Amino acid sequence: MATESVSDDGADESGRAGLKANTKWFVLSYPLFWLTAIFLVPLAMLVVFSFWINIPGGQYELGFTLENYVRFLTSTLYLGQLWLTIELSLVTAILSLLLGYPIAYYLARMDRPWLRSLLLLTIISSLWVTYVIRAYAWQVILASGGILSSFGVAVGILAEPRSFYPGYWGLVVGMVYVFLPFMILTLYSSIRNIDDELLEASKNLGAGPARTFRKVTYPLSKNGIASGTALVFILALGSYVLPRLLGSSAERTLPVLIEQQIMSESNYPFGAAMSIGLIVVVLAFLWVMIRVTNVTTGSLSGSDEIATDGGPDVAGSVGSSSSGVGTRVRSTVADAASSVGLTRAVSGIGAAVDSVVTTVDSTTRESIIWVTFRAYVTAAMAFIAVPLAIIVAVSFTPEEFLTFPPGGFSFRWYVAFFTDASWMVALANSLGIALAAAILSTTIGGGLAFALDRFDYRWETIYGTLGVLPILVPPVIIGVAFLVFFLEVGLAGSRTAIIVAHGIFYAPFPFILVSQGLREIDRTYEEAAMNLGASPVRTIRTITYPLLRANVISGALFAFILSLNEYIIAWLLSLFLVETIPIQIFNQLRYSYPPTIAAASVVFIGLTVVVMTAIDRLSGGIWE
Amino acid sequence: MSNISLEGVTKRYPGGVLAVDGVDIDIESGEFVTLVGPSGCGKTTTLRMIAGFETPTDGEVAIGDNDVTDAPPYERDTGMVFQDFALFPHMTIRENVAYGMEASGEYTDEEIDARVAEMLELVELPGVADRTPDQLSGGQQQRIALARALAPKPKALLLDEPLASLDKKLREQMQVELRRIQEEIGITTVFVTHNQEEALTMSDRLAVMNDGRFEQIGPPEEVYDDPDSRFVADFLGTANIFDGVIASAEDGYATVDCDDVTIRSTNPAGIDPRTDVSVVARPERFRFEGASTDGGAATSETATLSDSINAFDGTITFKRHLGSSVEFRLETDGGRELVVVRRSGLDEHAPGDRTTVTIDPEDCRLVEA
Known part of the structure; x- marks a missing residue:
């Protein structure tokens, strides 16, 4: 009797389980198709290509050679540029952290919600404007006839106009400008998550602001520091536009070299080998980061020793391996190579602040801190907001050339923009590609999020990783991989190719947002x-x-706006046949500086801000 | 209205955890049955198997004449009130209450409007139809959740700890209210709670659950006065429990040897000597030596009887007023703590007093250990 009922139920279970299993694989198959067949396959092809033999003149031959890697790893030129890429990224990450932390802290702790929203919206809006326009803004500022130089001459610091770019420090300024918002937002959310009551408890127990910061706020924001630093470092590593537009030939980073091999030399195997090299650097960094973050998490529970033990270790390995090139800032970089190493630096600053301010009474002390804070944050916000404001200003110049301040006010460059057929084609392309890519991204990311939330899969973590993987791969590599893939398929140089590449590359945004939404329901x-x-179905x-x-809609809008602003992937896949606004602006920047670029940029920035505001409205303040 | 029957219902989770272990119960049409037990005892899983959110690994669930063991939740016609109410946040109260009727497709718009109004009337919140859930207080949300569950005229009402998130005063008010509405409609109801007081005050019958099994099913007074097991006695209300071995048993009585005392108890089941047992003595059944009984003055006869049988000497360690009654804690000379509850005003003992308490063997219950 008992066995009978068991077997009955068993059959029943497997029947329904079978139905459920069908649904579950059906739901997963769509996102999985895109993320494996159309994403992993091109990446795998890149690996294969890196072993093929190059025939000068844009041909390559199927075969197996290590020559590409040997060339990459033995040439002092390429190795030197590899170290330079890493060094630049580290400098950017650390400067962003040091500049960004106080801003994030101020934003998280300020008590005027409207101002906070305004500041956050400013930071976020600038974040989504294409690197091309933002690099261009710094060209306007740093060029010899530019704002900085004119100002220097006017005030008398500079004897004659000079250019602050292309060059190392000009590039660093541009990189920090571009990546600082990522750092601020990451830190902001982690500081904001700290319960106010913890801070009140600390104060109630007699700790002053500096001590509260050192013992409560800072330790609790360590994870934010780690992820912000990691994020900025990885983004900086893959950055192509900024080194290309703000760096001199000495600052050709790995992504720039890769693009050159592909687009100028047509040496696909070597470009592929360098791409693999760049991926290895990213993966190695992620691996170190995860290990270090684990240690940091351990230190949260009280054992500071472990954390500081891990610091020199990591710093040491980075420091010793970058011998030769990174002399400029190497020692500083090595000391602060990880968030863990920063522990001491930050505590040191905290202690110093503490000793200075304990001589004053507590009310004065707090107000001094806040006044200093405000002054600093104002300056930093200016750093973030002014470059785009300058673009807006110069777009209204009535003159033939870019000047600042503009010698008048006119819409002539807007008229020029909207009446120029090639700009209009580019605009239509940009919008069409972004719309299609957003739909693709949302279906892939949303589908995967839904499948993973609703069903149990054996390799769930792998599928989840696959969902965020595209965004971790430097865009230049996505571009090269898809180029190789679409050349084989015969779609290279088409809008379809760009749509597919953008759609997959930005799928992590809807994936993350929809996953989060599903978790919260x-x-x-x-x-x-x-x-x-x-x-x-009704449910x-x-x-x-x-x-x-x-x-869902925020995810789609993110994908839309990112695709709209993407340059390098579109450029690599365009094969000179497809023009988008970022491509058009970039090309014009290479040869001349017609103020049409500024007008085009302003139109584009306007579009971006409109979409961002829509996202903000929709989600009822998603940034909180 | 329909009866609900569970037959050998078992739920084993992947990984082997046995949440519900072969429970049987027949719930009559219109009956209010409470599943009560400590957290993790399987009561919520049992309810979710009735609702269809979990599928039994073994056994049968029937609602009315239908075997619904494998039916999906939306084909079961049960109305459930969730612990946190689960009012749809993106809908108005009207839309919430109308939801089930709209899903069924069997009602016209006019019928739905009328029914929504009727339901809001029933839960005494006629004016809130156009508000959203977050504009209501916890108690109001509770009523709306009930209205929503009842609106599509379900065969049974399922309540998953619906009062747990309310404060004490509101909870007591809702206990009465819930019972009133349930009786008014006459709907078969399964109520899940970990709160033994709620279980005792609200139910027609209660089923005490432990470790995935029903320990005892019966009307509240029966389960309270006549527990089947040490667990039930201990879980419901307060009990003084004497663990020991039966020394002798005759004529429906037994004498039980504990480490510190010997206690005499009724033994209706005729449990044999040398069996390990527990004697359950409710606090309100004790009285102080020489004090008046609830009815009047103690006779000298009972006083002498108490002298020899079930009398415990000790010191009062603690006293607190419970309103209509007083609770004493007494440490016996054998080192055992006894809880004694007496009506207010009967005794004038204070902490530190030496005293003797007694209990009639008739008031003691014997359960096998």
């Missing part, structure tokens, strides 16, 4: 609906989707 809402007689339509809508 209380499952009992769906259970309640089903209990009231709603079928699964999704009337409960799940409405609760998820803001996340």
